[in-house]
Amino acid sequence: MGTVAEARSGPARERAGPDREPAGPDREPAGLERELTEAVLAGAARSDVLRALLRATGRQVRLLSAEGVPLATTDGGSGVAATVADGVLSGVAEPVVDTLDGLCATALPVRAGTTLGGVLLTVGPADPRVQALAGAAVTALLIDAVRAGDASAEVSPRHTPADVVAALRSGTVSPSVCAAAAGLGIDLRRPPAGAVLHYSGSRLRAWSTALAWLEHPVRQEGRTAWTVVSGEVVLARLQSRLRLMTGDESAGDHVVAASGFYPDSTIGLARSFIEAERLLGLARSRRVPLLTFAGCGVVQLLLPLPRAELEAYAEAHLGPIRQRPELMATLRAWLAERGSRQSVSEQLHLHRNSVGYRVRQIKNLLGTDPLIPAASAQLHLALAALDLLAADDQRLRGDDEEPVSAGR
CATH class of the missing domain: 1.10.10.2840 (PucR C-terminal helix-turn-helix domain)
Structure with a gap:
């Protein structure tokens, strides 16, 4: 049976001779990854990679853009909705998806670090072995995308923790933001609550230093800092550490904290931050050191009102x-x-x-x-x-x- 190297001619094709591992059910992901990577480095195209995956998995294969549009396929099939592709790339969607032409497929993000190559589909029901073999093609497809330098390769900007919090707060959650959030330990499949802390003491330099030393993503603007929390315990711990680090531990009202509701998706995070800010103002006016959505009582009824x-x-x-x-x-x-x-x-x-x-x-x-x-x-x-x-x-x-x- 052929390999991806057989798609090439000349000396490169000769090097892809009988010493290669067999295609089909006996293929091992590690061997396939090595072969595909070497082939692309030697000049093979992404279409060659997809055909090799077809032989190795017995499944039709499609490479889609970040918007879900087909870039190359083995069957001429359709892609997926843009929201589905975005969910796959951000890690918040299930791997099994429905294509626009009505087929079931397993989706795999093609990305590494800041380089985004698209979404790889293997048509058919979920199969761990098929998924492992498809994963063996990721490196080769990324190499091809970077080499091509076209719209299929997107080099995402690096996001600092402060950038991630700012994006979550504004509701502009791109795939690269989701990836950066995952690197910070923020699981957007179970979105956290927006939270805000305010410092009213006199040691502003200590406040900034304390925020920088927190092992937690924050976005600071003067006396106010925004973050996300997975529970009231986390918020209380952050507040306590900031009091201690600013030297205001005994004066609890110097660091006031509040958090909003827990949204069902990243779309609701922006509103969670708005409600956290409103609750912070309420906490400061009432001189309450910590106020959460769950603990604000009847105020929950008022928060959504204009x-x-x-x-x-x-x-x-x-x-x-x-x-x-x-x-x-x-x-x-x-x-x-x-x-x-x-x-x-x-x-x-x-x-x-x-x-x-x-x-x-x-x-x-x-x-x-x-x-x-x-x-x-x-x-x-x-x-x-x-x-x-x-x-x-x-x-x-x-x-x-x-x-x-x-x-x-």
């Missing part, structure tokens, strides 16, 4: 007292202390009678008793909506000062 709806909800339930800071502060304390006049008096440094007077004003203006369960739930949500609005304002301005909630 600004106009938050504003409308807050106005509907707090409108009559929104411009009365003393009443807003009293309402917050009254709800937090569950109607304890003594506790509110101590917290706000007011006489008990003054607390009672203010509470009566609140009841009259709002037309309800804040401690009635239904009213209490609505008021808690309305106050949280105001806090999110204030946090958004602070985030959009890029302020580093501590935000102040409405009514504080």
Whole structure:
């Protein structure tokens, strides 16, 4: 049976004589890889490599571009959808795919480091031996792609950890970003949550140094740093290390951390980062050192809402007292202390009678008793909506000062 070398003529073909390993079911991946690599270095084309794979595996073979378009095939068949090709190259898709002409195939990414050669398909159901033999062709196909210097070879830019986090945050997740993320231990098949940390201490140089020394990918912009986390334990550990490394371990409010929800795919990561930033603003306004999506309570209901709806909800339930800071502060304390006049008096440094007077004003203006369960739930949500609005304002301005909630 022939080998890839038989596709060539002259001395190169003579060197590919009977000493070569046999094709077909008895082929070993290591021997096939050696043969294919030597053949391509001697001048064989990718079409020769595909024909050799056809003989070795008994399967039709197709080489596709990064967009899923056929570059060379043994059967003239179709490619796959661009999203499928992207998933294969980024390592987030299953190896068994459906082609555009309705066939089942096993897909293998053709890439090494920053060099991307495309997607290799062997038509037919999954078979570990066939997949191993197909993998033996990757090196040869990469050599051919680089040598050709055409659109089939893409040299991807190197991504730093900060670049990877920035891409995940913006939602621009290319195959090269996915590959770099995998190299950092980020499994995008089970996407992490977006997370953000903020430093309000005075040792900014120590903060930057501490971030650089973390064995965790981060993107820093001044006092703020973005990252991804696989759980609250990871976020808490990062926060603790940063406190220690900045010398602010005893002052927990100097490093505040927050994380968003866990998305089902990389597409949802950008929104997870946005929600993490909103929760960070809320944590800072409430002086809570760590706040996660899972731990933010009813605020989960508000996070997806646009600004106009938050504003409308807050106005509907707090409108009559929104411009009365003393009443807003009293309402917050009254709800937090569950109607304890003594506790509110101590917290706000007011006489008990003054607390009672203010509470009566609140009841009259709002037309309800804040401690009635239904009213209490609505008021808690309305106050949280105001806090999110204030946090958004602070985030959009890029302020580093501590935000102040409405009514504080």
